[in-house]
Amino acid sequence: MSIVTCDLTVSLDGYAAGPNPTRERPFGDVVGTGEVLHSWMFDHAANHEDEIAGILDADAYVMGRGMFSPDTGPWDPAWRGWWGEEPPYRAPVFVLTHHAREPLEMGETTFTFVTDGLVEAMTRARLAAGERPVSVAGGTDLVNQCLRAGIVDELRIHVVPVVLAVPGGTRLFDGVGRLDLDPAGARWTPEVTHLTYRRRAD
Amino acid sequence: MSIVTCDLTVSLDGYAAGPNPTRERPFGDVVGTGEVLHSWMFDHAANHEDEIAGILDADAYVMGRGMFSPDTGPWDPAWRGWWGEEPPYRAPVFVLTHHAREPLEMGETTFTFVTDGLVEAMTRARLAAGERPVSVAGGTDLVNQCLRAGIVDELRIHVVPVVLAVPGGTRLFDGVGRLDLDPAGARWTPEVTHLTYRRRAD
Numbered sequence: 001m002s003i004v005t006c007d008l009t010v011s012l013d014g015y016a017a018g019p020n021p022t023r024e025r026p027f028g029d030v031v032g033t034g035e036v037l038h039s040w041m042f043d044h045a046a047n048h049e050d051e052i053a054g055i056l057d058a059d060a061y062v063m064g065r066g067m068f069s070p071d072t073g074p075w076d077p078a079w080r081g082w083w084g085e086e087p088p089y090r091a092p093v094f095v096l097t098h099h100a101r102e103p104l105e106m107g108e109t110t111f112t113f114v115t116d117g118l119v120e121a122m123t124r125a126r127l128a129a130g131e132r133p134v135s136v137a138g139g140t141d142l143v144n145q146c147l148r149a150g151i152v153d154e155l156r157i158h159v160v161p162v163v164l165a166v167p168g169g170t171r172l173f174d175g176v177g178r179l180d181l182d183p184a185g186a187r188w189t190p191e192v193t194h195l196t197y198r199r200r201a202d
Numbered sequence: 203m204s205i206v207t208c209d210l211t212v213s214l215d216g217y218a219a220g221p222n223p224t225r226e227r228p229f230g231d232v233v234g235t236g237e238v239l240h241s242w243m244f245d246h247a248a249n250h251e252d253e254i255a256g257i258l259d260a261d262a263y264v265m266g267r268g269m270f271s272p273d274t275g276p277w278d279p280a281w282r283g284w285w286g287e288e289p290p291y292r293a294p295v296f297v298l299t300h301h302a303r304e305p306l307e308m309g310e311t312t313f314t315f316v317t318d319g320l321v322e323a324m325t326r327a328r329l330a331a332g333e334r335p336v337s338v339a340g341g342t343d344l345v346n347q348c349l350r351a352g353i354v355d356e357l358r359i360h361v362v363p364v365v366l367a368v369p370g371g372t373r374l375f376d377g378v379g380r381l382d383l384d385p386a387g388a389r390w391t392p393e394v395t396h397l398t399y400r401r402r403a404d
Contacts, residue, residue, distance in 0.1 A: 012383070012399075013375040014216055147365075161399060163349075163381040173215040179365040181214070186395050188388035195388075195395060197214075197363060 002129045003153040004122075006136040007055045008143055009037045009192070010157060010172045011164035016140040019168030021070040026082055030166045037160055040191040051194050054156060058135035060125035061093040062118075064142030068095045068111065075101045081111070089137070092128045094121040096142065118145060140170035147176045152199060155181065159193045204331045205355040206324075208338040209257045210345055211239045211394070212359060212374045213366035218342040221370030223272040228284055232368045239362055242393040253396050256358060260337035262327035263295040264320075266344030270297045270313065277303045283313070291339070294330040296323040298344065320347065342372035349378045352401065357383065359397045 010016050016037070018028025027034030041052055069079050075097075081087060083106075090108035101113040114121040125134045136146045146152050157172065173179075185196035212218050218239070220230025229236030243254055271281050277299075283289060288309035295313045303315040316323040327336045338348045348354050359374065375381075387398035 012381075013378075159397075161383045161385045163375045163378050163383075165375075165379045165381075173365045173367075176215075176365050177367045179214075179367075181363045181365075183363045183390040183392060183395050186388035186390035186397075188385040188397070190385060193385050193388050193397060195361075195390070 002059075002126060002131055002133055004134050004136065004146070004151055005054070005058060005154045005156065006143055006146065006152045007051075007156045007158065008138065008140065008172055009040070009160060011037065011160055011162050013163050013165060014171040014173065015164045015166050015169045016138070016143075016172055017170045018164070018166035021066070023070055023079070026070065028166065028169055030164075030169075033164065033166060033169075036162055036164070040158065040160065040189075044189075044191045047189050047191065048194075051156070051158065055135070056088055056090070057133060059091050059129035059132035060134050061089055061091060061137040062121050062125050062134065062142070062146075063093050063095045063111075063137040064139045065095060065097045066141060067137060067139040068097075074099050075113075077101075080104060080106065083109075087111075092125065093137065094125050094128075096121050118142075118149065122151065140172060140174075143172065144174055144176050147173070147179060150199065154184070154199075155197045157195045157197070159195060160191070161193070204261075204328060204333055204335055206336050206338065206348070206353055207256070207260060207356045207358065208345055208348065208354045209253075209358045209360065210340065210342065210374055211242070211362060213239065213362055213364050215365050215367060216373040216375065217366045217368050217371045218340070218345075218374055219372045220366070220368035223268070225272055225281070228272065230368065230371055232366075232371070235366065235368060235371075238364055238366070242360065242362065242391075246391075246393045249391050249393065250396075253358070253360065257337070258290060258292070259335060261293050261331035261334035262336050263291055263293060263339040264323050264327050264336065264344070264348075265295050265297045265313075265339040266341045267297060267299045268343060269339060269341040270299075276301050277315075279303075282306060282308065285311075294327070295339065296327050296330075298323050320344075320351065324353065342374060342376075345374065346376055346378050349375070349381060355401050356386070357399045359399070361395045361397060362393070363395070
């Protein structure tokens with residue numbers, strides 16, 4: 001069976017985003033948060049080819065509503081995500097939401113909106129991916145929910161060497177509860193330290 | 203001039219201790235917290251010789267009151283720390299406190315109680331260490347205070363692969379505010395991942 005992977009970029013103090021994301025500022029209203037966290041993949045891509053390839057190596061994705069849109073309530077059909085007309089996933093993406101919406105085909109990526117909960121979304125992603133990996137694409141709330149449910153086989157944390165101190169932001173591991181993982185890798189670079197953890201075998 | 207180092211063992215969610223430390227439970231009232239965090243150095247010492255040697259490589263230490271004693275208020279002279287009659291520091295240790303106390307000589311370690319604040323304690327430690335390293339011995343509150351003050355040259359974080367989820371515990375980087383560091387090392391083992399960061403050059 002395919003494995004479930006998850007990549008998340010966080011600060012030294014565990015933040016993946018600041019508070020109050022909007023359409024204009026997906027990483028919250030503390031100016032520069034998104035840039036500081038993701039400079040490693042945009043400005044230093046050549047130093048991190050394997051890790052970047054890993055993020056996009058899945059054949060299906062599960063995504064939280066907040067990762068697709070900062071809005072709440074029924075969908076604004078004009079909103080088509082943050083990624084332009086050619087999203088980088090190039091695979092089926094199952095977006096968890098309480099509000100139904102027709103599938104959205106954008107380039108090689110199809111966003112399918114799932115209103116039946118995490119298990120249904122994960123099942124559909126697994127069926128779509130076959131033997132290939134399924135990735136939990138974020139946001140952090142969904143990542144934490146999946147960690148709590150014990151369904152992440154490989155967690156790849158990209159730690160940016162900055163203490164962000166953005167209270168009210170979203171933090172990896174918040175609400176996960178006690179969880180033991182198995183370390184499986186660590187690579188440091190000037191821009192970011194890549195840490196790999198695996199689900200502990202029962 | 204000597205460098206200022208700091209070693210701290212933390213969980214994946216950044217906790218160095220749980221809430222409500224006591225004489226009997228220095229790492230707080232969530233049973234097992236201290237054991238989970240420090241098993242790597244006590245039960246697997248052979249896998250971590252360099253890191254353990256590094257912790258004790260300083261020629262002087264600065265320590266917070268809470269690391270020497272969980273009590274508050276004036277000293278109980280009967281309390282002589284958690285380390286038995288031969289503390290592992292084997293060097294001068296300057297304990298920051300609001301309450302004066304005569305120096306305490308225990309084996310090769312002398313605890314000197316400093317009531318004039320962090321700068322005074324650090325100055326005395328630097329004078330004692332000469333060209334050799336000074337270490338910030340903890341607890342976490344003092345570590346965070348020193349990070350905020352920008353006086354830690356090398357921060358060595360030992361990350362245990364467990365989400366502890368001990369709300370009210372003490373967390374590395376709490377209250378430090380925005381801080382950029384330079385990664386300088388990463389080594390993973392089954393028990394713990396060792397990360398080294400340096401103070402960013404001005």
